[in-house]
Structures are given as structure tokens and as C-alpha cells.
Amino acid sequence: MDNTMLHFSKDEILASEKQFRTNLINTVSGFKSVCLIGTTNTKGQTNLAIFNSIVHIGAHPPLIGFISRPNTVERHTLNNILSTGVYSINLISSNFYKEAHQTSARYPQHVSEFESTQLKEAYLNDFMAPYVHQSPIKLGMEFKQKIDIDLNQTHLIIGEIQHIYCPDYCLDKEGNLSLEKANIIAGCGLDAYFSTTKLARLQYAKPDSSPTEI
Amino acid sequence: MDNTMLHFSKDEILASEKQFRTNLINTVSGFKSVCLIGTTNTKGQTNLAIFNSIVHIGAHPPLIGFISRPNTVERHTLNNILSTGVYSINLISSNFYKEAHQTSARYPQHVSEFESTQLKEAYLNDFMAPYVHQSPIKLGMEFKQKIDIDLNQTHLIIGEIQHIYCPDYCLDKEGNLSLEKANIIAGCGLDAYFSTTKLARLQYAKPDSSPTEI
Numbered sequence: 001m002d003n004t005m006l007h008f009s010k011d012e013i014l015a016s017e018k019q020f021r022t023n024l025i026n027t028v029s030g031f032k033s034v035c036l037i038g039t040t041n042t043k044g045q046t047n048l049a050i051f052n053s054i055v056h057i058g059a060h061p062p063l064i065g066f067i068s069r070p071n072t073v074e075r076h077t078l079n080n081i082l083s084t085g086v087y088s089i090n091l092i093s094s095n096f097y098k099e100a101h102q103t104s105a106r107y108p109q110h111v112s113e114f115e116s117t118q119l120k121e122a123y124l125n126d127f128m129a130p131y132v133h134q135s136p137i138k139l140g141m142e143f144k145q146k147i148d149i150d151l152n153q154t155h156l157i158i159g160e161i162q163h164i165y166c167p168d169y170c171l172d173k174e175g176n177l178s179l180e181k182a183n184i185i186a187g188c189g190l191d192a193y194f195s196t197t198k199l200a201r202l203q204y205a206k207p208d209s210s211p212t213e214i
Numbered sequence: 215m216d217n218t219m220l221h222f223s224k225d226e227i228l229a230s231e232k233q234f235r236t237n238l239i240n241t242v243s244g245f246k247s248v249c250l251i252g253t254t255n256t257k258g259q260t261n262l263a264i265f266n267s268i269v270h271i272g273a274h275p276p277l278i279g280f281i282s283r284p285n286t287v288e289r290h291t292l293n294n295i296l297s298t299g300v301y302s303i304n305l306i307s308s309n310f311y312k313e314a315h316q317t318s319a320r321y322p323q324h325v326s327e328f329e330s331t332q333l334k335e336a337y338l339n340d341f342m343a344p345y346v347h348q349s350p351i352k353l354g355m356e357f358k359q360k361i362d363i364d365l366n367q368t369h370l371i372i373g374e375i376q377h378i379y380c381p382d383y384c385l386d387k388e389g390n391l392s393l394e395k396a397n398i399i400a401g402c403g404l405d406a407y408f409s410t411t412k413l414a415r416l417q418y419a420k421p422d423s424s425p426t427e428i
Contacts (some may be wrong), residue, residue, distance in 0.1 A: 004381055004382050004383065005379055005380070005381060005382070006378075006379070006380055006381070006382050006385060007338075007339070007377065007378070007379055008377070008378040009339075009376070009377060010276075010374070010375065010376045010377070013276055013375060013378065014275075016389070017389075018274070019388065019389065020388060020389035021273055021274065021276070021389065022273045022274075022389070023388050023389035023390045024273075024378070024385075024389035024390075024391065025270070025272075025273035025276045025375065026270060026273060027389075027390050027391035027393065028351065028353065028375075028378055028380070028391055029247055029249075029268050029269075029270050029278050029303075029353075030247030030248070030249060030268060030305050030351075030393065030398060030400075031245055031246070031247055031393060031398065031399075031400035031410060032245070032246075032247060032270070033243055033244030033245050033246060034244070035243075035244060052270070053269050053270055054243050054244060054269075055243075055267050055268075055269040055279075055281060056239070056240060056243050056246070056266070056267055056281070057281060057363065057365070057366065057368060058239075058283075058365075058366040058368055059235055059236045059238075059239035059240060060232070060235065060236075060366070061228075061365070061366065062224075062227055062235070062239045063365060063366060064243050065269075065281075067269060067270070067271060067279075069272075089243075091244050094413060097413065097414075098414075098416060098424075098425035099425070101416045101419055101425050102419050102424070102425045103419075104419045105419035105420050105421045106420075106421060107421050108421075111421075116421065124221075125221070125223075137242060139242060139243075144365055145363075145365060147361060147363070147370070149271065149359075149361070149372065151271070151272075151275070151277060151358055151359060151372060152271060152272040152274070152275065152277060154271060154272055156361070156370060158363065158365060160224070161224065161227060161239065161242075162223070162224045163221065163222070163223060163224070164220075164221070164222040164227065164238070164242055165219055165220070165221055166219070166220050166242070167218055167219060167220070168218050168219070168220050169218065171220060171238075174233065174234060174237050175230070175231075175233065175234035175235065175236070175237035175238035175241075176237045176238075176241050176403055176406070177238065177241035177242055177402075177403075179241065179244065179245060179402050180402075180408065184244060184245065185245075185413065186244075186245035186400045186408075186410055188391075188393050188394075189390055189391075191415045191416050191417070191418070191428065192390070192412060192414075192415045192416075193412070193413045193414060193415075193416070194394065194400075194410035194411060194412055194413060195410070195411050195413055196245060196400055196408035196409065196410050196411075197408060197409050197410075197411065198406060198407075198408055199308060199311065199399065199407045199408060199409055200311075200312075200406075200407060201405045201406045201407075202312060202315045202405050202407070203405070204405070205315055205316050205317075205318045205319035206319050206320075207319045207320060207321050207322075207325075207330065210312075210316070211312035211313070211315050211316045214405065
């Protein structure tokens, strides 16, 4: 270990100032998917919120999860999902990441983030939840399970993909989406956004051969 | 919706060829953190495996989760975590992403991925699990909980951060790590790796002001 390497023990992490710890722990787990989750309540009041805790659960069946926090604006999202059973996941491009970030402001419940930003609602194929018109890659999700995480009172929300919308120029014959062609961004921590440049795609790894670019 | 937009319904997704579906579902959820998880069994046999399902659970206490699949090489990782209670999470830089990808090859159980790649074990502060020497950002994790996801027989593995190692030139006074300064990569799907370029950091969003760069 070279001498420019810092070390934080658990005790030092726990003793650090709260905002410092929040930032450190939120950035130390690497780049993240950031997306907008669109919902509506049973009265038709829409909600849009940015999330950075999306996680792939499995492809067969097609399941995606996200972590919902106990006491934040994200509760509107969770309440709406539980009452309507559906939601949209909208990937964020470099064209509208600032508006996406703005949805994290604490608007009053009666104000839709759609109205207060330049993001437009889109309704597709009779799906109840609103999509984000500007998003190039949109998913229509059906709620499947809420798993409570007692360690910190968060929840893992798992949904099944019902609809996928994506640009045809991003999809290859093998089913791979080139997110970079749609200018999808990556996130880090709570406030940093990144464009990406492909280093390589690598062939399925085998014990008796070296990593090879596709 | 413009006419270059493709739509896949749930029925079309379920009817698609298995590898197509695997690729599509793995790429459609956005860019991901990719990392190497280092473990040892109780006999000192080490294991190293690449994961792309890391998810931030919370900062107070500092918790990180990942999804462990039911029947893959990753089972060695899970078995070792359950028997020793500790593991390392090592972020991947552009300097060694090909070796990191190579750990996904199905090596026999008695072969350590450390031996079969150019990745070197590092042991720090009497922590039992091996770190990856080459990784600029390393976490020492203590296992806290395994949550079974009955929908597809996967598991959410949650650990608490015990140690953080990071370069001092990456960390600012507020606790934010600049992953791009350490050349940390992002992943997409099962085989694509990306460098990143920062678009902006944005100030904490407020209802009465526009998104502002920091």
C-alpha cells in the first residue's frame, strides 16, 4: 500500500461528521444507475422521483429492484406503487439530467414534479403509470414484492418488467442495449453525473483462454 | 413516440430466445457498479469473483448489499461469506478490468482466481478476507444478513463497512470520492466496460431554484 492511501476504520467512519459520512458511503460503492421512477396515486396525481439504487434481480423472470428509504420524498413513490401496483423506470440521458436531479427537491405533495420541471408525462399502451417523454429507455413495471430491511428500516421493492421501450439504433441482434448510444448517464453519490466511453466488450470468460475483446 | 422506438411487451420478452432476453434485461437497467468480491474459506483457499449487482443500502449504519445468484460460480463467494463472516469489495479501474472480467470463468473450486489472473492478494490490518492489491478503492465488509428472494431464488447479501481504503487525491473535504480520478469503471450488462467523464455535480435541489452546478 503506497503512502497516499487513506484508511478509515469503522470507528472512524461512525465518528465522522454526518454529511461527510453520507457522502463517503454514497460514493464508495462505485458508479450507479440513475433513473426516474414515475407513479400516480389513485386520484391521478402524478409523482416523479430520481433513484440511484436500481439493482438487477434476474432475467428469468425479468425482475428489477430498488431501495426505498424510510423517510424521504421517495415515500410518495412507494405509497403510489403499493396503491396502484405499477410504476415506470426511465433511464436518464445527458439531455435532461439537470431536470432529473431537480425532482429530488422537496415539493409539496400536491405538486407533481412533472409540472415543476420541463419533463413531460407520456402514457403508452394503456399503462396507468406515467413515463418520462424525454427518456430514451423506458420500462413499465408491475410491483411484485416489498422486502423490509430491518437493519435500517429501508425496503427492497421488486417489480417485474411488463414493457420495454428503447431506440432501435441501440439494440443489437443479441439483445444488448448500447446505453452510450442513447447518451444514458451514470451517477456517483448523490449529486455527480457522468457520460461514458466504452473501453471494450469482452467475450464470455473461459479458464483456458485470456480475456478477448468482442 | 418516434417511429424508431421499439416496444417489447412482457409476452414478447418471455417468448424471446433465452440469451437475447438475458442480454436485454441485464442492459436495460442502466450502468452498474462492477467490483471484485474477495473471500477465503476456513482452510485459507481464496476466491475472487466479479459482481455487478452492488447496491447502496444506507449510510447510517454504513451498509452495502449485493445480489447472489442461486447456481453460479458466485456460490463460492456466498459460502465463504457465510462461513467466515467477512469479505472485501474492490472497485475496478481501467488498468485491470480485463483481469477482473476473467474471474468470471468457471475455474475448479481448488483454483483461486488470484492465482489464475494477474490480480494479487493484499492483506490489511489483520482482516481475514483478501483484498485486490491493484484496486484503488477497497472495502472490508462484515456480513450482516442474507435475505432470500423467493421470486427467483436469489439472495440479497447485506454487509456493514468495517474498513475503507482510498487514495487521498480522490477524497474531498466533504467526503465525496472522485471515482473518475482513480479511473474506476462502470459496467453495462455482462460484458461491457466504460470509462467516465464528469458532466457536473449539482447542488442540493430546492423547489424554488433551478439546478445549479457546484
